Amino acid sequence: MGKRIYNFNAGPAALPLPVLEEIQSELLDYKGSGISILEVSHRSKWFDDVINEAVERTKRLLGLGDDFHVLFIQGGASLQFCMIPMNLGLKGRPVDYINTGTWSTKAIKEAEIQGKDVRVIASSEDKGFSYIPDGFTVDKDASYLHFTSNNTIKGTQWARFPEAEGVPLVCDMSSDIMSRPFDAAPFGLIYAGAQKNIGPSGSALVIIRGDMLERTPHNLPTMLKYATFADKNSMFNTPACVVIYTINLVLKWLEETIGGLEKMDEINQKKGSIIYDFIDQSGFYQGTAARESRSLMNVTFRLPSEDLEKKFVREALKEGLGGLKGHRSVGGCRASIYNASGVEAVKALVEFMKEFERKEG
Numbered sequence: 001m002g003k004r005i006y007n008f009n010a011g012p013a014a015l016p017l018p019v020l021e022e023i024q025s026e027l028l029d030y031k032g033s034g035i036s037i038l039e040v041s042h043r044s045k046w047f048d049d050v051i052n053e054a055v056e057r058t059k060r061l062l063g064l065g066d067d068f069h070v071l072f073i074q075g076g077a078s079l080q081f082c083m084i085p086m087n088l089g090l091k092g093r094p095v096d097y098i099n100t101g102t103w104s105t106k107a108i109k110e111a112e113i114q115g116k117d118v119r120v121i122a123s124s125e126d127k128g129f130s131y132i133p134d135g136f137t138v139d140k141d142a143s144y145l146h147f148t149s150n151n152t153i154k155g156t157q158w159a160r161f162p163e164a165e166g167v168p169l170v171c172d173m174s175s176d177i178m179s180r181p182f183d184a185a186p187f188g189l190i191y192a193g194a195q196k197n198i199g200p201s202g203s204a205l206v207i208i209r210g211d212m213l214e215r216t217p218h219n220l221p222t223m224l225k226y227a228t229f230a231d232k233n234s235m236f237n238t239p240a241c242v243v244i245y246t247i248n249l250v251l252k253w254l255e256e257t258i259g260g261l262e263k264m265d266e267i268n269q270k271k272g273s274i275i276y277d278f279i280d281q282s283g284f285y286q287g288t289a290a291r292e293s294r295s296l297m298n299v300t301f302r303l304p305s306e307d308l309e310k311k312f313v314r315e316a317l318k319e320g321l322g323g324l325k326g327h328r329s330v331g332g333c334r335a336s337i338y339n340a341s342g343v344e345a346v347k348a349l350v351e352f353m354k355e356f357e358r359k360e361g
């Protein structure tokens, strides 16, 4: 086996090594079935156990009550951008959005395509989405209030979620789900593409409160109704079996090895301070997000020139640090330090950054 590198990609992203090893160890004969999990029927007892465990672990980790359903829906987070207004937009009532970057903008566009009365009640577009807005008021008339908890491209994150005044919160948690505990009670729906913090690509995790299921209009296509997935335990059609299997193993690692979301949060805070403290004292690297809005998952920064940025990414890879190029729409550098990137990965990155600054600064 070649040497594994530290993986700072934004998604698909690093998975915990013990999870990869577990997959490897049971790949050819899944729990005595004599076949691989890649080959097992989704109607088998083996897969039934996998999906039920993944649902139960999600509920335990997030402290969800029985009124929440946990679903796995293909089409990534992007399909949710249109399913949400289709299913949850109430007749004659507006749908409210907070715009904090590329992904919120896409969600807003899809709601508009659905012909909804879309109100953008707050935005950070005036400063290139470099901060999380506050001081806005929520109108009780709204069908829901949508926001993106972590902005993968711009490197900003909500430290505290918006007060919703009883309006159901709907949140795209693609890039920070399971990174910290939170109170799920004000949420009508939470969704996350799996490929950043909980698994490989190919499915979104959707958590929906029971009362939201009653909003779905009858005339939606079957595969676009949340109730279809809730009624059939996400198996109306063939689900992304291997993705769900991997998610279950990642959640097991979170529960049993890390010890839950409080512990995960402590580790993520520690990783954040190691890298941000270093950036703050350096005149060479410049963080791009406003200090109080900085993300603990995606650390975005610039170097003094684009040439140096290219060299930084190239040399880092030679030293075993991969995926540090910023998103193609914004340039610069980005270190995605999701749950599976441990403290040692962040320390190795900071050591490399120090050395690069010493040579090039």
Ligand SMILES: Cc1ncc(COP(=O)(O)O)c(C=O)c1O
Residues within 6 Å of the ligand: 011, 075, 076, 077, 078, 079, 103, 148, 150, 151, 152, 153, 172, 173, 174, 175, 193, 194
């Ligand atoms: C916050 C956020 N939302 C949505 C998406 C889109 O996810 P998908 O590719 O699963 O549709 C991404 C992908 O990077 C993201 O970071």
